[in-house]
Amino acid sequence: MLSDMETKKCYVCGKIPLSKDEIGLTKKIINKDATAFYCLPCLAEYLEVTEEELIAKIEEFKEEGCTLFK
Numbered sequence: 001m002l003s004d005m006e007t008k009k010c011y012v013c014g015k016i017p018l019s020k021d022e023i024g025l026t027k028k029i030i031n032k033d034a035t036a037f038y039c040l041p042c043l044a045e046y047l048e049v050t051e052e053e054l055i056a057k058i059e060e061f062k063e064e065g066c067t068l069f070k
């Protein structure tokens with residue numbers, strides 16, 4: 001079982017666990033020291049963009065070699 005420190009849940013809907021991509025994207029877009037994380041649908045709503053746009057962003061960041069997605 002994961003400890004609370006390691007288990008991230010969505011701040012809005014409570015989805016658990018969040019994927020590496022969701023955690024990485026929250027850190028990259030909101031704050032690298034973020035303590036509240038968002039799942040993809042909630043982050044899309046928060047930022048007023050589509051999930052597809054976020055997925056494209058994740059791919060972009062990965063291509064840049066962003067360490068948050070490794």
Ligand SMILES: [Zn+2]
Nearest residue numbers: 010013039042
């Ligand atoms: Zn959510």
